[in-house]
Amino acid sequence: MKFRRAVHYSSIFKADLMLGRNSLVLAAFLSCAYSSQDPFGWITPLNSVNGDISQECILASELYRSALESLSSSPDQLWAAQMMDSNGRLPQEGFLSDTVPAPLDICDILTSFWPSCKTSLPVDMRQVILGIPIGYAHSPGSYEGCLGVNSGPVQGKYCTVNLKPPKMISDMYEGGMFEEQNEDLDDEQMPSKWKMITNMKELSKIKEKTNDIRRLREAYPNEKYQDLAKVIEDIYEKYGKADPDFTAPTSAQIAGIVLALYSGLNSQFSQVSIGMCFPAQCNADDVRKNYEVMLAEFNSPNFTNTFTTNDLMCYTDEARNDSGHAMPGINVFILTIFGIIGLLVVLSSLTDIFQTMNRKEIVIHEKPVEDSFMMKLLKSFSLMSNGTSLLSTTSGGSGHLDCLNGMRFISMTWVVVGHVFLLPMFGFSGTRNTMTALNIFSGSMGLSMEALLNALPSVDSFFFMGGTLTAYIMFKELEKAGDNVTRHIVTFVMYYVHRYLRLTVTYALIMGVVIAVLPYIYYGPAWYVISSEAETCKKYWWRHLLYINTLTEDNRKDTCMGVTWYLVCDMIFHWFAPMVFYPMFFLWKKFGHVASLTWWTLVTGAFTAGVCYINWTTKQPPVSIGMMQGLATDYTYYVDLYNAPWARFQPYLVGVLLGYALHHLRKKEVKIDFLLNIILWQAAFLAAFAVVYGTYENRITGEMSLFSATMYNTFQRLAWSFSLAWVVFSCVKGSGGIVNDFLSWSAFAPLSKLTYCCYLIHMNVNLMVGSSTLSSFASDFAIWFIVMFVISILSISLCIAALFTLCFEMPFTKVEKLLVGRLLGTLMGSSKQKTRSTVSEPIQIKEAQNKEDLDKKELVEEKDASNLTTTQDITSTDNQLEENSSEKPPVYIDVTDQK
Numbered sequence: 001m002k003f004r005r006a007v008h009y010s011s012i013f014k015a016d017l018m019l020g021r022n023s024l025v026l027a028a029f030l031s032c033a034y035s036s037q038d039p040f041g042w043i044t045p046l047n048s049v050n051g052d053i054s055q056e057c058i059l060a061s062e063l064y065r066s067a068l069e070s071l072s073s074s075p076d077q078l079w080a081a082q083m084m085d086s087n088g089r090l091p092q093e094g095f096l097s098d099t100v101p102a103p104l105d106i107c108d109i110l111t112s113f114w115p116s117c118k119t120s121l122p123v124d125m126r127q128v129i130l131g132i133p134i135g136y137a138h139s140p141g142s143y144e145g146c147l148g149v150n151s152g153p154v155q156g157k158y159c160t161v162n163l164k165p166p167k168m169i170s171d172m173y174e175g176g177m178f179e180e181q182n183e184d185l186d187d188e189q190m191p192s193k194w195k196m197i198t199n200m201k202e203l204s205k206i207k208e209k210t211n212d213i214r215r216l217r218e219a220y221p222n223e224k225y226q227d228l229a230k231v232i233e234d235i236y237e238k239y240g241k242a243d244p245d246f247t248a249p250t251s252a253q254i255a256g257i258v259l260a261l262y263s264g265l266n267s268q269f270s271q272v273s274i275g276m277c278f279p280a281q282c283n284a285d286d287v288r289k290n291y292e293v294m295l296a297e298f299n300s301p302n303f304t305n306t307f308t309t310n311d312l313m314c315y316t317d318e319a320r321n322d323s324g325h326a327m328p329g330i331n332v333f334i335l336t337i338f339g340i341i342g343l344l345v346v347l348s349s350l351t352d353i354f355q356t357m358n359r360k361e362i363v364i365h366e367k368p369v370e371d372s373f374m375m376k377l378l379k380s381f382s383l384m385s386n387g388t389s390l391l392s393t394t395s396g397g398s399g400h401l402d403c404l405n406g407m408r409f410i411s412m413t414w415v416v417v418g419h420v421f422l423l424p425m426f427g428f429s430g431t432r433n434t435m436t437a438l439n440i441f442s443g444s445m446g447l448s449m450e451a452l453l454n455a456l457p458s459v460d461s462f463f464f465m466g467g468t469l470t471a472y473i474m475f476k477e478l479e480k481a482g483d484n485v486t487r488h489i490v491t492f493v494m495y496y497v498h499r500y501l502r503l504t505v506t507y508a509l510i511m512g513v514v515i516a517v518l519p520y521i522y523y524g525p526a527w528y529v530i531s532s533e534a535e536t537c538k539k540y541w542w543r544h545l546l547y548i549n550t551l552t553e554d555n556r557k558d559t560c561m562g563v564t565w566y567l568v569c570d571m572i573f574h575w576f577a578p579m580v581f582y583p584m585f586f587l588w589k590k591f592g593h594v595a596s597l598t599w600w601t602l603v604t605g606a607f608t609a610g611v612c613y614i615n616w617t618t619k620q621p622p623v624s625i626g627m628m629q630g631l632a633t634d635y636t637y638y639v640d641l642y643n644a645p646w647a648r649f650q651p652y653l654v655g656v657l658l659g660y661a662l663h664h665l666r667k668k669e670v671k672i673d674f675l676l677n678i679i680l681w682q683a684a685f686l687a688a689f690a691v692v693y694g695t696y697e698n699r700i701t702g703e704m705s706l707f708s709a710t711m712y713n714t715f716q717r718l719a720w721s722f723s724l725a726w727v728v729f730s731c732v733k734g735s736g737g738i739v740n741d742f743l744s745w746s747a748f749a750p751l752s753k754l755t756y757c758c759y760l761i762h763m764n765v766n767l768m769v770g771s772s773t774l775s776s777f778a779s780d781f782a783i784w785f786i787v788m789f790v791i792s793i794l795s796i797s798l799c800i801a802a803l804f805t806l807c808f809e810m811p812f813t814k815v816e817k818l819l820v821g822r823l824l825g826t827l828m829g830s831s832k833q834k835t836r837s838t839v840s841e842p843i844q845i846k847e848a849q850n851k852e853d854l855d856k857k858e859l860v861e862e863k864d865a866s867n868l869t870t871t872q873d874i875t876s877t878d879n880q881l882e883e884n885s886s887e888k889p890p891v892y893i894d895v896t897d898q899k
Helices: 004-012 018-030 055-069 075-085 106-110 143-147 167-172 200-219 228-240 251-266 284-298 329-357 373-379 383-391 403-421 434-442 447-453 457-481 485-516 528-545 562-576 578-591 593-617 650-664 674-693 696-701 706-732 737-743 748-752 755-772 783-828 831-837 851-865 871-875 878-887
Strands: 099-105 127-133 156-164 273-279 306-308 360-364 844-847
Touching (some): 055 075, 143 156, 228 251, 251 284, 329 373, 329 383, 329 485, 373 783, 383 783, 403 447, 403 748, 434 696, 562 578, 562 755, 578 650, 674 706
Antiparallel strands (some): 099 127, 360 844
16 A cells, blocks of 8 residues: 555654654655655755756765765765755754644645545545644754865855745645745745845734634644544545545655645745755756755645755855855945045044144134135044034933933834844744744733834834924924015925935935945855845835835835835825925914914824724724734735825824924923823823733734724824823923933933934844844744844944944035035025135134033034024024024934934
8 A cells, every 4th residue: 555654654753743743754755765866865966857967066966975975984084974964954853842733625635636525525524634843944054064164075055945835835825924025036036035024914924823823723732633644545545446536645745745734834934944065066056956856756736845045045165145256336336435435534533633633723803714615524524523423412402302312212222122023033043933932922921022012103103203303393494484485495495305315315325335235244044135135225226215115016026124114104204294384384373373283183184084994994903913813904005004104194293283382382381280290191101001002902812893903003103192292292391200301311312313323224233143143053932032132233233323323424414514505505695605705804823722612612513514404504694593503403303213
């Protein structure tokens, strides 16, 4: 009987779980128990069809095998043993410790062998319950061990080989979470780079599958698991012998079916992969063709397993990263720009140091003469002056919203923690105990974990702060402009120009780092993730600089700096915000506050109604939980709802309202009754608490009505934003108490200036750790494991952000200020520049003031250089500038230190 062999192997490996018995089929399969091909072909390419494996690869593989066979008599062949030992192993230890039940219709499996199965087999015999191991599907082997074989007759080449399940199995499981990012390229053209969890659709799949697995485990305990080989044998004995249409599957084909089920289930969360050490003479095409032959007898029409790899996923000691390839011209161009910036930083810093050490001031009639325009441009890159500004903890005075310093940095930290928490969910990270990690999404670790699982309000905090600061400054600018049409036009134009330049220059330069620096600075088994992102950035860079990268129909192919979906929303809010605050301003001037607030209410109400309509009609589950039973979303639009600007405008609008209030109460004392203050603080706390922790019970039960989910999704951002609005208002107006003392703590001032660059780079740091360190070994998920990486990744990100802030953000902010100011001065006329250009008074030279006074003067100049608009340089006298300087927002205000 042709099934006996499979049943025999299942009896050899007696285990508590029935797929444990069938997992021996996988073990036997991987250990060549069934193969009629050269068994060493599982280790290195030796089998081909029509000689389509390169001769160099065949010769190297034969030499590899011969060295292993003669190892006992030839100790100098240890290199072969090292290559062999560097291979990963599946199944690995703990393979059966994390299993899930898989209730399947046996006819879905037997259709290709028995076409009439669904009509011939009784319904009560069709369901089979298999216990399928999950996790423990990534065995990276030894990357360093393989590449350490670099001096013998055969050099090692490390490749990550992925097991791709058949389409039928993928369809059965409704597709995996980590899909190929480039749908227009097949596996042979692109590496299997898993999608990053950058939007709620991917994250929802995790939660949905986790809830499904939890319910399956409750319904089907271990003792109900069945042996697939035995089930098929029984069906054949009772029904198949009498039906000539039943073509019995071979033992090898049953093994292939089990392998397909195993890889199909695991593809929902990661991808079955193994690190292999091949001879360097073999390329990825040789590996694929060899495994195609090796798998042939295990495959059947609907169950075609595929081992796939790519040359980008293979490394030799000489080419551990992109440095082993010719550098593209675009990379050379980017590095040249960085070289010029570095030269400017060095020259500027040396100039600044020299002037400080030999400080003399040129004075005309007791008034110091400033540096020339070109000298100011050069000194914009000075590490000395920029570092002084960055590290300054001086409060800006009553006009500054100092409490936003702490709010911004804490929110940024919350974002980093949330993203590091997702690191083990990346397929290449090698987390073995997948279900232990995923069970957290079902609320198994208690209420406290909601702060991580529902870290999403941290994003809305930045939208809120952006709206607050924009409105706070713009209402002041509009009021200053008064009836001066020219100044209104300049303010309006600069509102857009300044914002775009301020964000985009730094954004583009950091994208240049992603393209031309990161692929070369380190290495690891999954470093192709970093290289692939660089290639994606080269292809889609223009979308990012136009801030439309999440709005295009094929946006899912673009994984370049995935976190920049936030910048798209923020820039669009900035583009359309004048449609809110301009009417508010002119309505206030003509009709008063009631008319102005009525307009704000109408706009906010319209967007809130839109959010409600979308969530109700598409049956959206709570954004903090994802997919839930009975709430299978009908949302099919290509712009993910989580990223859609029209669904996220509410926090920004609340910020505009707060900015409006703070502007009109500027320099005015607001007395709040003690009891009312306590009540409002409690209301703010409870509202924020409800947003973050309010869906915990629903996470546990996995159930929520459509009405409740819609109300949560509609109002949770408003509740969170109004809570923050009260915190900011109370702190600014003196009712914040210890909360204000903490949020306005001077230590947060320099840290808050790093948040924009930290946001742009922290996910790349996250991926670099995952694709190098974590992918090098199979690790187990644990909370302390996450804590360790949170501390390290946050610290590294802040250090890199400090470098980018000093070399990119602050210098180009000053350059933009100077250039735009000079341009507007030329166009409109600047009395200050005319006076300077016509000076003919005698020149005196005197020793400069002490260094403390000079540093203070430079700090004031740098703060002034970072103001939101440049119109004050043209339309204000020196006295007005001095008078207004105490009210100007600090340097970080317009950076929008994105989450």
